[in-house]
Amino acid sequence: MGRPIWSSPSSYRGICATPAHRPGHHKRRIHPRPAIPRRASWQNRLPSPTLGFSDSFEWTIIVSLSSPDTYIIGPTNQEILxxxxxHSPVYYTLxxxxxxxxEPPNMFDGRLPKALQDQAPRLIVNERGHQVWSFDGQIFSQVGMNAVAGRKPELRSLEPARFEDMxxxxxxxxxxxxxxxxxGCWASLNFPSQVAGFAGRIFSAASNPEVGLATMRAWNDWLYEEWWQKYPERIIPCGITWLAPGPDGTARLGADEIRRNAERGFVSVTLPERPHNVGFPSLxxxxxxxxxxxxxETETVISLHVGSSGMxxxxxxxxxxxxxxxxxxxxSLSAxxxxxxxxxxNRYPDxxxxxxxxxxxxxxxLLDRLENVVDRSGYGANWDLRPAEILRRNFWFCTIDDPSTIDLHEVIGDDHIMVEIDYPHGDSTWPHSQSVLRDAWGHLSPELLRKFCCENAAALYRHPLPPRILP
Structure with a gap:
């Protein structure tokens, strides 16, 4: 795989590459940007409560997170962001x-078989001026679910109604x-958003399984070509798969998609954390x-995102x-x-x-409770290992900071803790991730910081690290 050419801020160059490793570092790869429908400019005249006449101003509609049917007249995108x-000072390689x-407006263009293309997800503009996805008779009113990175604090609870609001x-x-x-984030694993659902479950629930299956594959193909392959060292490829019974009633179609993706380099798949809760078979x-x-078989990590099976x-x-x-x-505990x-x-140690x-x-x-269940309640499962041991062996965990709990890292397992930024969601620490982690974890040893911030994730997802890592 060729090394992508990318532009690094001076504060980060030492982490990502030495001069010998970054030929043409002053250049940046240019890829065609998908066009997005432009916002219409409305001039609305509302009565002024103090002056008694109308003031004129430009406005946009912003959807409330608490209800997709609620909207407010709000500022233009220049006032939202x-x-x-x-550039943040870099203390850790993340x-x-x-x-x-x-999902961008053109994600599905030309990616479904010709006979099915007109049934692919489409971005439309509704009567309120919102950009919304339309698929399988459903309207997804939040075009960028919780995509609020860079927002003013007072607007982080409001959902973007158009792409230019993000x-x-x-x-x-x-x-x-x-x-x-x-x-200073070296690499990132990305989950789907609104039109796919966090685990791609929307496509697997389509009324026409042929369309749903083609759409699911199109999402993976786009991720491969447009998101991962342009920066293969910076993106950890995580796919979606088919979650519903196939014509034979089995999960063979889902297994086949995992193998298809693994053959081209995907290292993870996301599944619903509680599939029975959203209409799929029980674990x-x-x-x-x-x-x-x-x-x-393919060493594919199962990445379970909270909320993919409902809240x-x-x-x-x-x-x-x-x-x-x-x-x-x-x-998370329940799942x-x-x-x-x-x-x-227990059945699959790897x-x-x-x-x-x-x-x-x-x-x-959870670890304490598992020991209690076995030793005091007697609810053992006759497994080769104790349940707590399997939890420590087969499961990995991630955190934004958890300042009150990080000192229990030895209980959890020093090789099984990783970092999440959660960009572009409201929980995200971006653009302050470095200082947040320094405040919460600054007392930890450099060895532990390297494990938690990047080495554990690189090992789990078989992803390359940069030539130099911090601290």
Whole structure:
């Protein structure tokens, strides 16, 4: 694989490459940018409450995260985004194992068989001026789900209604690499967004399975050609697969897609963390065996993203945003326990499962509880190893910072903790990731910092490290 030519800020050059390793480092690869529909400029005249006459101003519509049917008249995109951030001082070489890409407007153009192309996901403009995805009779009202990187703090809870309301790094790979360089992030694993669902489950639930299957493959083909291959050292390729029973009732189609992707270099696949919760077979049914076997055979890491199977069921009247975000750790614990007790880790010692989002604070508690279940309750499973040992062997965990829990790293396992930036979501530390980690982890040894910040992820996902890493 050829080394991509890319532009590094001076504060980051020492991490990514020495002069001998970066010929033409003053250049930047130029790739055609997909066109996006331009925002219409509206001139709206509203009564002034103080002067008694109309003021004229440009406006845009922003969707509220709390309800896709709620919208407000808000500022133009120049007023939504903060000024361009400066390059961050780099203390650590980072690999983020939980980021997201926003599917660009032209993602599916020409990628489905000709007979099915007119049924591919399409970006349309609705009556409110929102850009929305249309697929399989559904409208996805949030064109860039929680894509709020670079927003002013008071606007981070509002969903972008159009592509120009987002940083271009959300969906343009050249701009994404720039945003990674800003924080000293060497490599990134990206999950899908709204029109696919975090685990690609929207396509697998399509009313016409032939269309859904072709769309799922098109998503993977786009990721391969347009997102990964342009910067193969900077992107960790994580695909999606078919999650529904095929014509024979088995998971063979999903297993075949994992093998197809592995043959061209994909190292991970994302699956729903609780598949039964979104209409797919249970982990305890045996239906997933072919997919698990394909992952083991190809050394494909299963990356489980919290929320891909829905969120915590909300009591009536509860603040959905606040409560939902608070309970990410609880969702991770539940999903991890289900995957552990599915027995797949015991049956397949080489199976690798990464828990994305949700932090690491719940992991020591789960380990303690597993020991209690076996030693006090007597609910052992007659496995070769104790459940807690399998958790430490087969599972990996990631964190934004977890300052209260990081000192329990030995309990979790020093080789099984990784970093997430969560760009471009509201939880993300971008563009302050370096200082956030320094404040939370600055007391740790350089050896541990290298493990947590990049080495563990590089080992798990078989991804190359730069010639020099920090600290």
């Amino acid at each position: 903060l000024p361009e951030p400066e 690999i983020s194992v939980d980021d997201h890409l926003v 940083r271009r790094g959300c969906w343009d790979i050249d701009e994404r690499i720039k945003d990674m360089d800003l924080i 305890f049914s045996g239906w997933w065996d072919p997919i698990i076997e394909a992952c083991v 915590y069921p909300m009591p009536e009247g509860a603040p959905a945003l606040q409560l939902g975000a608070t309970l990410f750790g609880q969702l 991890c326990a289900e995957w552990l007790w599915s027995g797949y880790g 199976l690798k499962i990464a828990m994305s989002e949700g932090g690491i604070g719940w992991v020591p508690m």
